[in-house]
Amino acid sequence: MSLSRPVRRREDARLLTGRGVFTDDIDLPGQAHAVFVRSSYAHGHLRGIDAAAARAAPGVLGIFTAADLQAAGIGPIPYLPMPGFRMPTPVEAPRPAFAADRVRHVGEPIAVVVAETRAQAEDAAELVLAEIEPLPAVVDTAAAVEPGAPRVWDAAPENVGLTWQGGDAEATAAAFARAAHVTRLRLVNNRVIANPIEPRTAIASFDAATEAWSLTCASQGVRYMLRVLCEHTFKVPQERMLVFTHDVGGAFGVKEQPYPEDVAILHAARALGRPVKWRGTRAEHLLSDNHGRDAVMEAELALDGEGNFLAVRLHVLDAMGAYYSVHGPYVTIRNTTNGLPLVYRTPCIDVTVKLVFTNTASTGPYRGAGREAAALVMESLVDAAARETGRDPIALRRRNLIPASAMPYRNPAGRLYDSGDFDAVLAKALALADWDGFAAREAASRAAGRLRGRGICCFLECVGGLLYESATIRFPEEGGIDLVVATQSSGQGHETSFAQLVGDRLGIPAEAIRLRQGDSRDVPRGLASIASRSLIMAGSALSLGCAEVVRKGRLLAAHRLEVAEADVVFEAGEFRVVGTDRAVALLDLARWRREAPVLPGDLPETLDSTGDFDAEDLNFPNGCHIVEIEIDPETGQLRVDRYLAVDDVGVVINPAIVHGQVQGGVAQGLGQALTERIVYDADGQMLSGSFMDYAMPRAADLPSMAVALHEVPARSNPLGVKGAGESGVTGSLAAMSNAITDALWRVGVTARVELPATPERIWRALNGEGQP
Template sequence: MTKFGQSQPVRRVEDQRFITGAGRYTDDISLPNQAVGVVLRSPHAHAKIRSIDTTAAKAAPGVLAVYTVADLKTAGIGNLPCMIPLKNRDGSLRADPARPTLADGAVRHVGDPVAFVVAETQVQARDAAELIEVDYDPLPAAAHLATTMDAGQPQIWPEAPNNRAFDWEVGNKEKADALFASAARVVKITIENNRVIVASMEARVSLAAFDAATGRFTLYVPTQGVWVQKNVLSKILGVEPSSLHVITSDVGGGFGMKIFIYPEQVLTMFAARALGRPVKWTSERSEAFLTDTHGRANLTHGELALDKDNNFLALRTYNIADMGAYLSTYAPMIPTMAGTKVLSSVYRFQAVHAHVEGVFTNTVPVDAYRGAGRPESNYLMERLIDKAARELGVERSALRKQNFIPPSAFPWTSAMGLTYDSGEFENTANTALKAIDWDGFETRRAEARKRGMLRGIGMAYYLEATGGAPSERAEVRFLEDGIVEVYVGTQSTGQGHETAYTQIVAEQLGVDFDKVRIRQGDSDAIPTGGGTGGARSLYSEGGAILKANDGVIEKGKAVAAEMLETAQGDIEFVAGRFAVAGTDRGVGIAEVAQEARKRAGVAAGQTGGLDTVADWQVQAITFPNGCHVCELEVDPATGITTVVRYVVADDMGRVINPTIVKGQIHGGVVQGVGQALYESVVYDDDGQLLTGTFTDYCMPRADDFPEIEVILCEVPCKTNPLGVKGAGEAGAVGSAPATMNALADALLPAGITHVDMPATPQKVWDLLNGAAALAAE
C-alpha cells in the first residue's frame, strides 16, 4: 500500500488549522466599511400584522436602514421557494403557500422574521430593533403534529385545508393488501420520531457585498455547497446567476441544515445593494433554535405481515410528517422520496406500501437532518421487528437473520424498486453480536438485577441509501512550485474531505501527500458542483477525481514520450513516474508537468499542460448498511438510562480512511442516541418554544457514552470505481432504534411494553412508577 494512500488511517490534514485556531469560518471574515444587520422576529406563533411603525428605529443612533416586506416588494424581491414538486395521491399538486423573506401581513411561527435593521454596530442594530412597534392581532396556533389536522384546529394557510401540505403514497398497495389478507400474523406499532434541534457548532452567518460597477454580489455563507445558493438566490433577487459569487470557507457542522435557503441571505444581499456597503448578519444561538430548520418530527404507524414460518411478506406504513409553518427548500422530499426508499431495508419483502401526509404547524420549518428520512424509516422497521419477535416468541436476531437478503441473491431488486449491488448482512450482524457477546447477555442482566438495575440489550440492522446530484466535477491543476491543486464540487462541513481526496490523489498520481491542496466552496473558481448531502461526496467526487487523474496520466504519457524520445505506447506510469517499459529510463510527474507547461506556452497563473477537468456521472446510488448493538442500564430510582456498551459493525464498502470513517460513525451514533434519550423540541399549545436554550434542550455529552466500538466489514460496492458506499449519515441511521430496542428490553420485566423517544429520566421514571402502581392494584 502507498504510504498516505487509500485505506490508510492518515491523520486529517484539516486538523492542524482547526486545533490551532487557524480555521477560517464565515464569521471570521470582515469586509471594509461593513455594516451589521439584526432581524426583528415575531414573539407570536400565529398572528395578523395590523401595522409596523419603524419611525423611531430609523432615527436611532447608527442606524442605516430599517426594511420591511414593503421595501422588498418595491424592489421586486421574490419569495423563498420550495424546490420539490410533489403530486398528491389523487394527482393534484401539493400545497404551495408563499414564503416571503419578511412577514407579509401575518406571522406563522415564533421567530418569523418581521423587519431587518442595519446599523454601524450590532448593539446599535439590536437597540433599534426594540424600537420598532408592531401591532399584532394574535391568532390561535396549531402547534402540535398529532392534532393539526383535527376538526376545529386553526387554519394556517387557506390553500392547505386541514393544514395538510400533501397526501402522497408509494409502493404496490394492491399486492401489499393481498399479502396482508393471506398473512398468518400481522404485527402493528405506532411510534413517534421526535423533533430535534440541529445545533451545529457553527451558527449560520451571511455576509454580502455588492459591486455597483460590475453589478455583482459576493456572498460569504457557510453552506454544504455554494451552487444551491447561487442558483436560487439569484432568482429571488431577479438577477442572473453569473451576477452572484458565493464563497464558503470552513464550516463547523451542517447535518443538512446548511443546504437550505434562508431569509437572512436574501436580506443581507438586498441591504448591501441598497446601501452600497457590505452587510453582515450572524445568528445568535437563541436565533438558531428559532430559525434553523429542525429535524425528524414524524408520527408513524407500521404493519408487518408474516407467513406461518415467520417470513416477512409485506409492510404497510402511514406517516404524518411535520413541515412546520413553511415548506423549506427540500422539505417535502424527506419523508416521501428520501425516506421511503429504504423501508424494505435488508429484508426479503414481497411488497411495501407507504402513505405519507405532510402537515403544517405553527412551528419552525422541518427539513433534512442527518440521514434525511432514512433514520425515520429504519427506526420504524427495527422497532416493528422487535415487537414481532416478542409477539411470536422468537429470538430477535434470529428473526432478522431468517429474513435477510442472502449474498447469493445480489443484485437484489427491493420491494421499493431499488437495486442493491452488494451486502453480507448476516455476516455483518454476527460480527457485531459476537463482539458484544449477545449470547451471554442474560448473565449480565442477572448481575445488574442484583445491584437493583434494569439492564437491556438491543440491536438494529440499518440500510442507508445515498443521494444527491447525479454528477460531479473535478479539476486537477499542477502549479509551478510543485503543488497539485484539486478543485472539487462538494463541500466539507467537518467530514475530512480534504484528507480523503488527498489520499486518492497521492496514491493514483504518486505525488507527495503534503503537496496536494483541495480547493472547494467558491462558485467562481468551480463553476458547477453537487455539494454535500446524502453521504454522496466520496463516491461521486471520488469518481470525478479518479477520472481527472486518468486524464492527467494520459496527457503525461504523451509528454514523457517526447522527453524520453520513445513511442507513447512504450510509456508506463507507476508510483508517480513515467518510464520506458522494461528500462530504468524515466521521469517524475512533477517534471513532466513543468515540461508540459513550457511546451504549451502556459503563462504563470494559467491552467494548461497536464491540468485536467473531468465530469463523473454517478452510475447508481449506494447502500451503506450495518448492525448497531446497544447495551444499557436503567436506574429505577431515578429513571436515568446509562449506555454501558455500544458496538457497531458497518459495511461502508471499501474504506479510504478508517480513522475518518470511525469518527463519522461515532458522531452519528451520538446524534441518534441523543435523540433517543435526551433531545426533544417542545412547544406549548400557543406555539411558544419551551426548549429554546441549552438550559432546556438537553444535548448529549462525551461523558454520557462509553467507547463506541466500530468494526469495519468491507464489502466493496460494485457500482463505482472506488468501491465505497458512503459513511456520513450511517451512524445516525442505526443508533436510535438500537438504543430504544435496548431500553424496551430493559423495561420489559417491569411490564412496560412500549416507550417512545425521547426516553428522558422523567418519562422512564413515570413509566416505571405507573407500572408499579398498576401492579399494586
C-alpha cells in the same frame, strides 16, 4: 499516501490551534451590521410595522421589510423538486424573507435593521413595533390534522400540503389479508435540531459597477446556494452573484440551503451600497433554522406462519412547519420510503405520507434525513413481532435477510441494491458484542438493582448517488496539485481523504496536494455535501480526473522522452520507459509543459484535467449496531453501558475518518433517543430555546464506542465506496429504542416509551403512568 490507512487528518492542526477561517472571522471594509426583528407570535395578522423611532436611532442606515423586497422583485425561497423523483405538486407554502401580512411561527423575520455597529442595530431593533393581531396556533403534528384545527394556510384546510402514496397498496392489502400475524406500532420521531458549533453567519456586498452580489456564508456547497438564490429567489443569471464559503463549523444538513437572512442582507447591501454582516445567535438558530424529524408513524408488519415477512404498511404525518424548506417535503417521502424494508426480503410495501403544516419552524434534512425513520420503523416492528410470536429476534432477522447471492436486489420501493452481505455483518456484530454473554451481564445488573436491556438495529441507507459531480485537478505555477471540488467540508476530513485518494492514484505526497473549495467562481459543476455523497461523487470524479491526467501525461512523456506512447508506463508518480531507467516525474512533466516552447498540436496544452461522474442510482451503506443499557428503576435514570457498530461502507479510504463519522453520528442518535427535543407550548412559544432547556448530550452521557468495518465494495462507482456520514445516526436511534423497550419488557412493562426516553418517561412507564 495509500488507501485504507488511518492517516491523520491534515486539517486538524489548523483547526484545533485556532488557525481556521470561519465566516465570522471575516470583516469587509465599510461593512454595516444587521439585526433581525422577529415575530413573538406563532400566528397572527401582521397589521403594520412602526419603525420611525428605530430609523431615527443612532447609527441606523436602513430598515427593510417585506414591502422593500417585493418592490425589488425578490421572491421567496422555494422548495425544489428532487431530480429523478416524481411527486405531485404540494399546496404552495412559499418561504419569504420577511412575513408580509401574516406571521406563522415565533421567530419568523419581520424586518431587518442595519446600522454602523451591531450594538446600534440591536438597540434600534428593540424600537421596531410590529402590530400583530393574534390568531389561534397549532404546533402538534397529530392535532394539526384534526377537524377544527387552526389553519396555517388557507389553501390547506386540513393543514395537509400533500397526501402521497408509494409502493403497491393493492398487493400490500392482499398480503395483510392472508397474514398469520400482524404487528402494529405507533412511533414518534421526535423533533430535534442540528446544533453545529458555528451558528449561521453571512456577509453580503454589491458591486454597482458590475451589478453583482457577493455572499460569504457557511454552506454545504456554494454551487447549490448559487443555484437556489439566482434561479429562484433573485431570478438573475448566476453570473450576477458570487458565493464564498470558508471553514464550516459543522452543518449536518442545516446549512444546505439559503435562509431568509441571506436574502435580506443581499438586498440591504445593494440598497445601502455597503457590505452588510449578520451573525446569528444560538437563540436565533433554535428559533428559526430548519428543525429535523417530527413525524407520527403508524406502522404494520405482516408475517406468515413461518415468520416470513409479507408486507409493510406505513402511514406518516410528517411535519413541515409553517413553510417548506428547500428539501423538506422529500425527507420522508423519498428517503424513508426508498429504504423502508432495510435489509429484509419484503415483497411489498404501502406508504402514505401527509405533509402537515404547523405553526413552528420549518423542518428539513438533518443527519439521517428520513433514513433513521425507516430503521426505527422496521427494526421496532421486527423486535415487536418476535416478542408477539415467541420467536428469537435474531432468528427472525436471519430468516428474512436478503442473501448476498441475491445481489443485485431490487427492493419493493424500486431501488436496486448493488451489493451487500447483510448476514455476515450481523454475524460479526453478534460476535463482537458478545451477544450470547448477555444473560450473565443481565444477572449482574439485577443483582445490583438495575435493569439491563439490549437493542439491535440491522439497517440499510439509500444515500449519495444520482445527479452529477465534477472535480478538477490542476497543476498551478507554484507547483504541487490543486483539487477543485464543489463539495464542502464541514468536519468530514475532505482535505485528508481527497488528498489520500489522489496521492494514491498519482503517487504525489500529501504535502503537495491542496484542496480548493467554497468559491463559486472556481468550482466545477456539482451539487453539495449532502446525503453522504462527497466521497461517492466527488471522490469518483477525482478518480476519473486522475485517469485523465495519466492519459495526457503519457502523451507528453512520450514526446519528451522521444519514445512511443505504448512504451510509457505510469507508476509511483513517474512516467517510465519500459525496460529502461529513463523517467520523468509527474510534477516535473507539468512544469516542463508550462515552460515548454510550442509543441505539436496533437499534444495536450496542460495536464489540468476534469473528471465528471454521473451516478446511475443511489448508494447503499449498511450495518448492524448493538447497544446495552442499564436503568435504575427507582429514578428511571439510564446509562449506556456498551455500544458496538459494524458498518459496511464499501472500500474504506481512511478507517480513522470513518470511525470518527460513525461515532459522531451515534452521539447524535443517542442525543435524540435520550435527551433532545424541541418543545413548544400550546400557543407556539418555544420552551427549549437555549441549551438550558434543549438538552444536548454531554460527554458523560456517551459510552465507549467500538466500531468495526466489513467491506463489501459498491458496484455503482469506480471507487467501490459507500457513504459513511449518516450510518451512526441511522443505526443508533432504533438500537436505543429497542434496548429501552427490551429492558422494560423483561420486567413485564409492555408500554413503549416515546423518544426522547427521559428518566421521567422511563419512570412513568415502570410505574404504570402515562407519558408526559
